[in-house]
Amino acid sequence: MSGYIKNVAEMRPGEVAIISGFTDEQLSVKLMEMGCLPGAPVRFNFTAAFGDPICISVSGYELSLRLEEASTISIIN
Amino acid sequence: MSSRKLKIALVGNPNSGKSSLFNYLTGLNQKIGNFPGVTVEKKSGYCVLPDDTAAEIIDLPGTYSIYPRSLDEQIVADVLLNHHSPTTPDKVLVIIDATNVKRGFLLLSQIIDIGLPTILALNMMDLAAKAGISYDLNALSKKLGIPVVPINARNGIGLDELKKIMSKPQGPPANHINAVWKEVEKPVKELRALLKVDNDYEAYQFLEQPKSLRFLTKEKQQVVEDIRAKYEFFPGKFQGAETIQRYSYIQDLLNEVTLNASDHSWKKNSTRLDRILLHKVWGYVIFFSVLFLIFQSIFAWAELPMDLIDSVFAELSSYLISVLPAGPLTSLLAEGIVPGIGGIMIFIPQIAILFAFISILEESGYMARVVFMMDKVMRKFGLNGKSVVPLMSGVACAIPAIMATRTIDNWKERTITIMVTPLMSCSARLPVFTILIALIVPNQKALGFFNLQGLALMGLYLLGFLAAIGSAWIMKLLIRVKERSFLIMELPTYRIPKWSNVGYTIVEKTKAFVFEAGKIILAISIILWVLASYGPGDSFQKAEAVVLEESKNIRLTEEGLADRIAAYKLEHSYAGIIGKAIEPIIKPLGYDWKIGIALITSFAAREVFVGTMATIYSIGSVSDSDAETIQERLKAEINPETGGARFTPAVGFSLLVFYTFAMQCMSTIAIVYRETKGWKWPLIQLTYMTALAYLSALFVYQLLS
Structure with a gap:
């Protein structure tokens, strides 16, 4: 295992992972309020036409995020 | 109990069914006002409770937590943190979507801790049951220390029980959910002692959210500031930790009260629809078809009722003239006030149709998908994915389009959308465009099949669109805000719209326009009427005699004479x-004083340009079908300085460009005033659009002449 931590922006459509943490404090609170919680499984559903924004499923909700926002969510899989 | 009216604040996540519940509780007894000191709209209404008392229901903006993400959400903290004031709600009604409660419980747990009497309404119990979800509601009520009522806001099930509970006397929640952190115990204690705050969490919120404390006096705000400085508070210091702790409490709670959990299989329908509606090609094809349908409907369906309103008010005017004694009061009423009110009513069909569509898009869950598809493109220009709908509707009319920007949460993106929407060529520009194009562009075909006049018209629409996009991009660079733009948004499950909610939206938007923007439109139209109907000195009084004297040697029909008098009067009026x-x-734009008068009078609305030109050139009152008469008259007009035609291509194109960019619409100014709650933005808009119009017209005229 290297020191590099994967994030949601790097996932492929259909991929499932577990949220491990956040890299942007300000965004993390909003993400958690919307249901993105550390330890919760997250599924990368699909992207919009130009690859951005993306749609994910987490805690039973479908959320849309920009890639830069998704890249602040760290994952393990 | 006192006879004081009960005040109940309605709080919930977006898409939790909050507006359905609000509409069910209050019916048509709704009114729109403002929260003091802020630009956020306050929706409230009355609900009669079983004990025959009336409760005021205040619909607070949908939010995910007590920590605001936008100006709208700020109101929730403002209202709920301000205890012991006449505006403090007596109770807070929290609505949660029972099909997925986690996020709703986060907000609920914060509200319980703020310490106002709280009621939980669990909505969409039928969908939850279908998904196989069930809760032990008694256990839940006991655990939370508040009453819990299962409801279905779409068909009104459970609302009688809810109203009964709303009318019962109730104290603050029995339990506290989240004890305040060790680190903040000291500052919280200090603050509570100094300001007599009701409970720990409320005091803690004071320290976390100094922005929400506008209700405190300056001295008290200073006390909060001092404690914040002393203990090195910064916004959001413990917010993340608090959120995690609350969620872990919620997880434990759910483990205890859930009888049966769901497998979310019912969401599959939504996912399947998204595969088509968000498809990389078909998604856009469908979206632009929907936009085109909306645009066509505003254009086509609104025409008949608009013509009807137009003729009713015209007939009312002439009826009043015929029955009332002639005099300044009669003409003020018949020629100033009645047409002014008609000028307001004429917008109602377009507003109603556009908001029917927008409300359906919002209710069905499709609007969030529109944002999802358009975000990337629109963001580049400082706009929002939702800006597409106002921009497109602006081609029909800017008034409903600007009202439609309400759906944009981000303040900066909303303001930019409002500022650039009037640049889209609206239908009122069409009569001006048609007449001028017919005058200067030959009716010929280019390349065999392109009609030159049609090309010119299309070019003007394109010009307006490019100006809108370009201005948006410049404003994105100019307007600086601290508010960070982010998308993080729910894609709600698709639902069939609730038609009564669509109806309420139409009524609400129409009322807001007629009663708020209408006042300003009426005032300006009366001022413009006075300017065009009165003049200084006796040259105006003697109009008839002068014209008679002048045309002594010309044989004129009675009508021709009346037309000449009208032209003379307009020339010598204040507008003239x-x-x-x-x-x-x-003059540098190629215009003379006659066009100058038309520019002044058409500030009321662009299409007035045609009528004024007709009056000035004494062609008499004309309707659209007489456009050819005006055209011939304008074509024959000679420029005394050059001896050539007055309306050269240079003058014509200069006018076309001027009308493409100029604000020239008092109703737009009125609606921007209403939507931005102040004169700052409408005045900036009027200035930049007039400057843009003037400079472009100058450039075009100097280039072509």
Whole structure:
């Protein structure tokens, strides 16, 4: 295992992972309020036409995020 | 109990069914006002409870937590943190979507801790049951220390029980959910002692959210500031930790009260629809078809009722003239006030149709998908994915389009959308465009099949669109805000719209326009009427005699004479004098004082340009079908300085460009005033659009002449 931590922006459509943490404090609170919680499984559903924004499923909700926002969510899989 | 009316604040996540519940509780007894000191709209209404008392229900903006993400959400903290004031709600009604409660419980747990009497309404119990979800509601009520009522806001099930509970006397929640952190115990204690705050969490919120404390006096705000400085508070210091702790409490709670959990299989329908509606090609094809349908409907369906309103008010005017004694009061009523009110009513069909569509898009969950698809493109220009709908509707009319920007949460993106929407060529520009194009562009075909006049018209629409996009991009660079733009948004499950909610939206938007923007439109139209109907000195009084004297040697029909008198009167009215006064300013654009008068009068609405030109050139009152008469008259007009035609291509194109960019619409100014709650933005808009119009017209005229 290297020191590099994967994030949601790097996932492929259909991929499932577990949220491990956040890299942007300000965004993390909003993400958690919307249901993105550390330890919760997250599924990368699909992207919009130009690859951005993306749609994910987490805690039973479908959320849309920009890639830069998704890249602040760290994952393990 | 006192006879004081009960105040109940309605709080919930977006898409939790909050507006359905609000509409069910209050019916048509809704009114719109403002929260003091802020630009956020306050929706409230009355609900009669089983004990025959009336409760005021205040619909607070949908939010995910007590920590605001936008100006709208700020109101929730403002209202709920301000205890012991006349505006403090007596109870807070929290609505949660029972099909997925986690996020709703986060907000609920914060509200319980703030310490106002709280009721939980669990909505969409039928969908939850279908998904196989069930809760032990008694256990839940006991655990939370508040009453819990299962409801279905779409068909009104459970609302009688809810109203019964709303009318019962109730104290603050029995339990506290989240004890305040060890680190903040000391500052919280200090603050509570100094300001007599009701409970720990409320005091803690004071420290976390100094922005929400506008209700405190300056001295008290200073006390909060001092404690914040002393203990090195910064916004959001413990917010993340608090959120995690609350969620872990919620997880434990759910483990205890859930009888049966769901497998979310019912969401599959939504996912399947998204595969088509968000498809990389078909998604856009469908979206632009929907936009085109909306646009066509505003254009086509609104025409008949608009013509009807137009003729009813015209007939009312002439009826009043015929029955009332002639005099200044009668003409004020018949020629100033009645047409002014008609000018407000004429917008109702377009507003109603656009908001029917927008409300359906919002209710069905499709609007969030529109944002999802358009975000990337629109963001580049400082706009929002939702800006597409106002921009497109602006091609029909800017008034409903600007009202439609309400759906944009981000303040900066909303303001930019409002500022650039009037640049889209609206239908009122069409009569001006048609007449001028027919005058200067030959009716010929280019390349065998392109009609030149059609190309010119299309070019003007394109010009307006490019100006809108370009201005948006410039404003994105100019307007600086601290508010960070982010998308993080729910894609709600698709639902069939609730038609009564669509109806309420139409009524609400129409009322807001007629009663708020209407006042300003009426005032300006009366001022413009006075300017065009009165003049200084006796040259105006003697109009008839002068014209009779002048045309002594010409044989004129009675109608021809009346037309000449009207032209003379307009020339010597205040509007005429202003038109002549601005001649030096508009001369570089190729205009004379006659066009100057038309510019002044058409500030009411662009299409007035055609009527004024007709009056000035004494063609008499004309309707659209007489456009050819005006055209011939304008074509024959000679420029005394050059001896050539007055309306050269240079003048014509200069006018076309001017009308493409100029604000020239008092109703737009009125609605921007209403939507931005102040004169700052409408004045900036009027200035930049007029400057843009003037400079472009100057450039075009100087280039072509």
